[in-house]
Amino acid sequence: MISRRDFLKNTAKVVAGVSIPLAAIEILSPARVHAIKADSSIRWAFLVDTYKCVGCGFCVKACKNENEIPYDANVTRTWVERYVLTKDGKLFADSPKGARDGFISTKIDLGMGNFQDVKKEDIKKAFFVPKLCNQCDNPPCVQVCPVGATYQAPDGVVMVDRTWCIGCGYCIMACPYGVRFFHPKYHTAEKCNFCYHRITKGLKTACVQACPFGARQIGNIKDPNDPIAKIITTERVGILKSEFGTKPQVFYIGLDEEVR
């Protein structure tokens, strides 16, 4: 016959013993399961109007501050490129420091300490093109990550798990747009994530908010009433490097064939 004392003792042991392994099991709320499996009702897309960009670099500054990319490090999650085409058919392009400080000089940075001054009357056309992660529908960076540290959320945004990235650099090699780099402090792969911490709370990305001219806009392409989605779906927009089959989700108004 088991005494009450032993019964309580044993019960306590069993409860303690079972609860340890059970603690490893996470109970998911139905809402979270839905969010993970989901056909999400959100697909973030970005619209860049190159006609409106003046190359001030406010977006780059804002991005660096918002996302804690060391301000003086020569890497950046977003940048602005300047294209200058001359009448004799030459292309000059640069993005000094990712245009963090804007294009304050008319001289084109040729690298290795060389600069080229293009005379105003020689210019056929010139324009700025902001760049950021294209959050591709078919992201090659996610495909090549050997440990699954980079992944795509159901709403289309591609992110990096800094606690799991081994720093092999394969994703950096695989990205046709050159948006990835090693974070100077964490030494893991780093990229633009459309300010995921902001957009999931209903805010705009740091660069969208910082742009004084509305050259950058973000919206939900699955929402027919979204003004950005309307522009993307009803107007003539272009994408970068379609030949790679990555299905980029950053759309451009006023794209030129010279844009790389």
Add this chain to the structure above:
Amino acid sequence: MVHGELWTAKELFVTPNEYIYWSVQIVMYPFMTGLVAGAFVLSSLYHVFGINKLREIARFALVFSFALLFVAPVPIILHLQHPLRGVNVMMTPHFTSAIAAFGIVFSAYGAIVASELWFLYRKHFVDVALPLKEKQDKTPAEWLKFLVFCTLTLGVYDVSEDSLKRDEKAIKLLAGLGIPVACFLHGYAGFIFGSVKANALWMTPLMPVIFIMSAIVSGIALCMLTYILTMEIRKFMAKRKSASAPRHETREELQSAEVNVIRMTAKYLLFFLVFAISLELLDLIFRGYTATKSWDVLRSVIYGKDFTSIFILQYGIGNLIPLILFLTPGLTIRRAVIGVMFVLFGVFMMRWNVVIGGQAFSLTFAGYMHYHLPIIPHNIETLKEGLFGALGVFIMPFVLFYFMAKIFPVFDVKESH
């Protein structure tokens, strides 16, 4: 400082985040795995296809392949930004990635080589362990030797005629199985590069095949080189011992054996070398002929910026000169040594021109990046991914081989398979 910034110089239009992220250790990685695969294929030529003339070098090549095997992952570890997390590749392999297979292919290959070695040396282990077991008062050194060899026998002391026959069958099977795995191990290193669609120079389905061919070339070359070196040492020893110990082969016997083995192996080297060069040239011609969007920048890199390292160092010194050296009749040991050293250099330059050359131009196709190999290390990064890191990786297999040859003697075993 950003990783890669130290050794990258940018010219013309290069986007802000582009650097030469894959540096000299990623050149070493396919070079070393290539040597592993090549050495194994050489040893299998004897074990599987029964090419008896390669008997002497086959056993040698297998042990050397095993030594190289342990060095193959070292360049990757040195390259990783988080080396301690390298094991994540085994823990959470993401199978759409070419690198994720590394753990599996590598372990499978390691298991095959290890078991083949065990079958090959089983009798030797027993021969060493049994007399030591009988011996009464063992010295500490003998105790250690006894423990090591006793463990290596794995408790199997049956060395009857019958069981040795079965061993031979197992070796043949493992060597046969090992060839496709070795080719896969290296072919997939080629796939890592060939499947990067963002890189205009790397993306070609020929890449894995080119890698396998040049791997076999380099593996055979390294085996020949090491074989000659060890034979020279043995000849030197034979010269010294000839008076006191008559059981050793004479210097002349060794000399003729050496020349025979080297001439035979050189033929296989030539065969694979011609195959490798043909594939590489095919790739080059095809790119020029189809002249897609990327050709303009590729041409300027191949025929301009990297002309010296591609056409002079790789094709000239690394391929053409060895071809002439080996094709001229009456191959001597001295000529063979020069030839295989040039071959090894050529294969290294091929890896260099793929890895570094593939990052020599920008994604914009309108800019270039120049790589400056860090020579004098001034921090951990320039030590790991600099000249000394690469040299360390290259020397490591020889050191390992020295110790392994103590357990797996490559020459003095009587009645070899």
